Amino acid sequence: GAGVSQSPSNKVTEKGKDVELRCDPISGHTALYWYRQSLGQGLEFLIYFQGNSAPDKSGLPSDRFSAERTGGSVSTLTIQRTQQEDSAVYLCASSVDRGHIFWEQYFGPGTRLTVT
Amino acid sequence: KQEVTQIPAALSVPEGENLVLNCSFTDSAIYNLQWFRQDPGKGLTSLLLIQSSQREQTSGRLNASLDKSSGRSTLYIAASQPGDSATYLCAVRTPASGGSYIPTFGRGTSLIVHP
Numbered sequence: 001g002a003g004v005s006q007s008p009s010n011k012v013t014e015k016g017k018d019v020e021l022r023c024d025p026i027s028g029h030t031a032l033y034w035y036r037q038s039l040g041q042g043l044e045f046l047i048y049f050q051g052n053s054a055p056d057k058s059g060l061p062s063d064r065f066s067a068e069r070t071g072g073s074v075s076t077l078t079i080q081r082t083q084q085e086d087s088a089v090y091l092c093a094s095s096v097d098r099g100h101i102f103w104e105q106y107f108g109p110g111t112r113l114t115v116t
Numbered sequence: 117k118q119e120v121t122q123i124p125a126a127l128s129v130p131e132g133e134n135l136v137l138n139c140s141f142t143d144s145a146i147y148n149l150q151w152f153r154q155d156p157g158k159g160l161t162s163l164l165l166i167q168s169s170q171r172e173q174t175s176g177r178l179n180a181s182l183d184k185s186s187g188r189s190t191l192y193i194a195a196s197q198p199g200d201s202a203t204y205l206c207a208v209r210t211p212a213s214g215g216s217y218i219p220t221f222g223r224g225t226s227l228i229v230h231p
Binding site: 004033035041042043045048050056058059091093102103104105106107108109110 | 147148150152158159160161162165205207209212216217218219220221222223224
């Protein structure tokens with residue numbers, strides 16, 4: 001079956017513009033994660049959606065970052081007024097987590113964001 | 117706050133060697149630990165998942181062990197091959213203040229296996 005897909009694969013934007021990154025999780029996966037991977041840095045957790053529960057937004061670095069998940073499936077990560085330090089690879093993952101039972105995360109190929 | 121450390125940061129070995137990659141974490145109250153590999157310019161591929169009640173998991177030439185009380189996990193790669201060249205990351209799931217369990221990743225071990 002299809003894995004996690006992300007679009008676009010690459011995005012170049014000017015400083016100050018807004019960008020939207022999309023993630024399509026594996027069908028039937030209840031949980032969805034967003035991460036950021038910067039050059040020379042580890043993988044940074046951003047936000048976690050699970051079923052109908054309120055998302056865990058504790059990793060979002062500023063109020064310029066927001067995410068939503070419509071219909072328990074597709075998710076969009078929005079970065080407003082982009083800054084050069086937002087340049088990174090943004091990775092999405094999904095899992096069949098239910099309640100406090102957590103299973104393997106499956107990752108998409110990522111979106112490489114470059115802010116000029 | 118959970119911190120995950122991976123040693124060594126980089127490793128270069130000839131084909132055929134048996135390898136040990138290490139992952140340590142500061143808070144032993146983890147739910148599970150997962151090992152991934154990441155090829156250049158790609159996303160992460162899951163290798164093994166160890167729940168906190170388990171001691172080890174095996175898949176082919178890979179074996180991962182978990183010692184939760186000492187905050188350590190080891191990934192053992194038998195008879196390494198050039199195709200094993202990648203960055204290997206470990207991640208632990210730890211309770212967060214909001215009641216959920218957040219994954220924390222190490223920075224990875226960059227492995228090169230040369231013919």
